[in-house]
Amino acid sequence: MTDVNNFDLQQWDIDSNVESAALYLEDCKYMNAVECLNAALALDTCHFEALKLRATAWAALGSAERCEADIESCIRLEPHRVEPYLMMKDHLLSRGKIHEAIQLLRTATFRVYFDDPELVRLKDAYEQLKSTEYNHLIQLPAEIITLIFSFLPFTTLVTCIAVSRTWRNSLISIPALWGYIDFGNPAVHKQQSVIASLKNFSSLGTIYQLRVSLCDRTLGVLMRSNQCNIRELDITGYSVRVDDLLLVMAMRQLGSTWQRVSISSAIRTPRVFFAAAAIFCPQLTAITIKSYYHPSAEINDQQVEYDIMDDLGISVEDTTPLAVQTLTMEQSVLSTSTLQALFSRCVGLQKLAFIQCKSMLSSGRFFDALMRYLPTTTTINNMIIEQVNAHNYETSIFGTHPTDLCSLLRTRPPKHLNLNKCDMYREAVEAIVESMRSGTLLRYNRTFYMDQAQSRSVLRTCMRVDRTWQMIVDQIELETIQSWMDSQGWNEDDYMYLEYEDMMYEEW
Helix, strand or coil: CHHHHHHHHHHHHHHHHHHHHHHHHHCCCHHHHHHHHHHHHHHCCCCHHHHHHHHHHHHHHCCHHHHHHHHHHHHHHCCCCCHHHHHHHHHHHHCCCHHHHHHHHHHHHHHCCCCCCCHHHHHHHHHHHHHHHHHHHHCCCHHHHHHHHCCCCHHHHHHHHHHCHHHHHHHCCCHHHHCEEEECCCCCCCHHHHHHHHHHHHCCCCCCEEEECCCHHHHHHHHHCCCCCCCEEEECCCCCCCCHHHHHHHHHHHHHHCCEEEECCCCCCHHHHHHHHHHHCCCCCEEEEECCEECCCCHHHHHHHHHHHHHHCCCCCCCCCCCCCEEEEECCEECHHHHHHHHCCCCCCCEEEEECCHHHHCCCHHHHHHHHHCCCCCCCCEEEEEECCCCCCCCCCCCCCCHHHHHHHHHCCCCEEECCCECCCHHHHHHHHHHHCCCHHHHCCCEEECCCCCCHHHHHHHHHHCHHHHHHHCCCCHHHHHHHHHHCCCCHHHCHHHHCCCHHHCCC
16 A cells, blocks of 8 residues: 555656646746756656657757757657657757658658547648758759759759749749750650740750751741850751751851751751851851761752852852861761862861761762862861671771772871771771871871770780771781880780780681
């Protein structure tokens, strides 16, 4: 009986201290409340209400560590109650730990009993906090948002402005995010949706880089929005023929800032394009002709060219120079008249690259046109030919003898000839090396390179799988190979010419 009475007295003391602490909290007497709660917890260390009230008092006094410890004790004692989780959420938010608060509430939704009426309150707090986290990102300074979102592809940016009105209003207010517009994938972007989207994005800010499939309506949108700050333009998507006169009008209005342009078969009259570029695009230094099939000039196309050039007041024989320094042709076939119209204007051409253009290069007319029509004062610094026959090595680009290329090397040699990614017959390489030995290239310190091996292991791999090494090694004088290896810091034991001589002929 005495033990029961003592227990009742102890419980009465605990409840009395807790009630007194609650009154002290209402009067903002936090230290008095803490003293009462300490007395209660001295009698019962696992008293839930005492721990909860003391955590509230510690939070008011600014003691974050003690507050967090008491809340954690409450969660351990009653993991199925909602209130401790909400208190911990407020505590974490006060310390800027938004992500930790979201994870806590997410875990709490699985711990609280499903029939608890407070569960709805917990889930509402969780959903609100999730939306607050995203909006918190949007509230960052514009410079930081620009840096973060600049690493995302354009399609992801479009998705971001569609997820919420808050995101849209924030992102479209930063013009720098919409300086690069990429609608170049016809499998993803349909023509009608591209035109509608381009109208919207044209109003968001200045476009500096644009990749879009060319059509008349696309040109109309660009002209109406007066996008006259475009620097890079890629129009190699749909093969939809555009109105040639409309294209010239667009170049006259917008082309003054174009620096790099990629074109495709959408342009029916390339000679008109080159003439207009020479007149209206003074900063155009790089042209890429990709997937352009124009093997012969049709009579109708020629008549259109004459009519447009007559409207522009340009003579058919006009050769106003282009500012182009880099010309790249990729998977394209151009007629001789088109090559003439192009090369005759390339006064400042420095780099010329051919990528998978076998049908044009192997016919011979290309190098002949290059020698005949390229201005005599122009010297190409770097010529690159890439033609990898992945499925049929026997169909070499130049056959057994690159007659036209050799003629070019003797008469108009480039300073650097790069054939790293070009499969050729052994006889073709021998002819190229023989053209070098004529003295024309060597006299003017020209260079001809097939690979840039950096180590012995890399070199050994190249010799086994890259036939261009095997074809070229025994054609260059021994002194040249030794001097090259000396420049790489190799020892005499590493000389591949002596050590791997048998390996060179393994596959022949």
